[in-house]
Amino acid sequence: MVRAQGVRKRFRRTEVLKGIDLDVAAGEVLCLIGPSGSGKSTFLRCVNHLEQIDGGRLYVGGELVGYREQGDVLYEMHERDVCRQRAAIGMVFQRFNLFPHMTALANIVEAPIRVRREPKREALDRAAALLARVGLAHKANAYPSELSGGQQQRVAIARALAMQPKLMLFDEPTSALDPELVGEVLAVMRTLADDGMTMIVVTHEMAFAREAGHRIAFMDDGVIVESGPPRELLSEPAHERTRAFLSRLLAQPAR
Numbered sequence: 001m002v003r004a005q006g007v008r009k010r011f012r013r014t015e016v017l018k019g020i021d022l023d024v025a026a027g028e029v030l031c032l033i034g035p036s037g038s039g040k041s042t043f044l045r046c047v048n049h050l051e052q053i054d055g056g057r058l059y060v061g062g063e064l065v066g067y068r069e070q071g072d073v074l075y076e077m078h079e080r081d082v083c084r085q086r087a088a089i090g091m092v093f094q095r096f097n098l099f100p101h102m103t104a105l106a107n108i109v110e111a112p113i114r115v116r117r118e119p120k121r122e123a124l125d126r127a128a129a130l131l132a133r134v135g136l137a138h139k140a141n142a143y144p145s146e147l148s149g150g151q152q153q154r155v156a157i158a159r160a161l162a163m164q165p166k167l168m169l170f171d172e173p174t175s176a177l178d179p180e181l182v183g184e185v186l187a188v189m190r191t192l193a194d195d196g197m198t199m200i201v202v203t204h205e206m207a208f209a210r211e212a213g214h215r216i217a218f219m220d221d222g223v224i225v226e227s228g229p230p231r232e233l234l235s236e237p238a239h240e241r242t243r244a245f246l247s248r249l250l251a252q253p254a255r
Helices: 042-049 079-087 104-114 120-131 149-161 179-194 206-212 228-234 240-249
Strands: 002-011 014-024 029-033 055-060 066-070 073-076 089-092 167-171 198-200 217-222 223-228
Touching: 002 042, 014 042, 014 055, 029 042, 029 206, 042 055, 042 167, 042 198, 066 217, 073 104, 073 149, 079 089, 104 120, 104 149, 120 149, 149 179, 179 198, 217 228, 217 240, 223 228, 223 240, 228 240
Parallel strands: 029 198, 029 217, 089 167, 167 198
Antiparallel strands: 002 014, 002 055, 066 073, 217 223
16 A cells, blocks of 8 residues: 655755665555654655655556656646645644534535535535544534544544545544543554454554554664564563564653
8 A cells, every 4th residue: 555665854954764675565554663853744744745865766556656756756736636646645643633613414515515526515424424434423513622632633533534534544643632631532443453443543652552563663763663563562672672662662651
């Protein structure tokens, strides 16, 4: 579903991604872990072309993301074509980014109606079903200010799913939540994983990575240091950088 080949990204003089090679199979849940500043979120934003890459290639579903290729040269796609690609890639951010003046239901139907030109009734029916799926059928007419952080994040997940994506990207979706609200969001994500959704999840929630992830990739200083099955990588990491990171992480107070 996702193939990264030598992906590089630079912000001015700082090279943030230094040649990322990574494959994610359809139906796989890949958890990206690593210290702050290692490039995890930047890589995620490159996958749906919120950030332009400076080298390499990124494919989703076999299609080159954000560019057309002629010979060995990449040319930026027209914004209309980028939006078409992006519509098939759901993304959930640290902050919920809901429209504050819209109800939960209206937040969910906005993109299907405006971007995909879906009939309003069809979009409303799917939105209601998605709210029920994330346990918020009773909050359809609530505004974001009337919802807890965990509820807002669950609405954000439902909003991403409303576009019927083939891939879901999660950028530390629980990091802005109070500890007691983390579980309700992770439960929704586990359900998605069980249903076979392809997911790349940037997270520090090691219990989720161990239980729901098919594979963990450890990033540091703009490279993939190692990857492997969760129990294997978490219990017997091959690299000292991974061991040092995990020891620091596990030494922190539990959320």
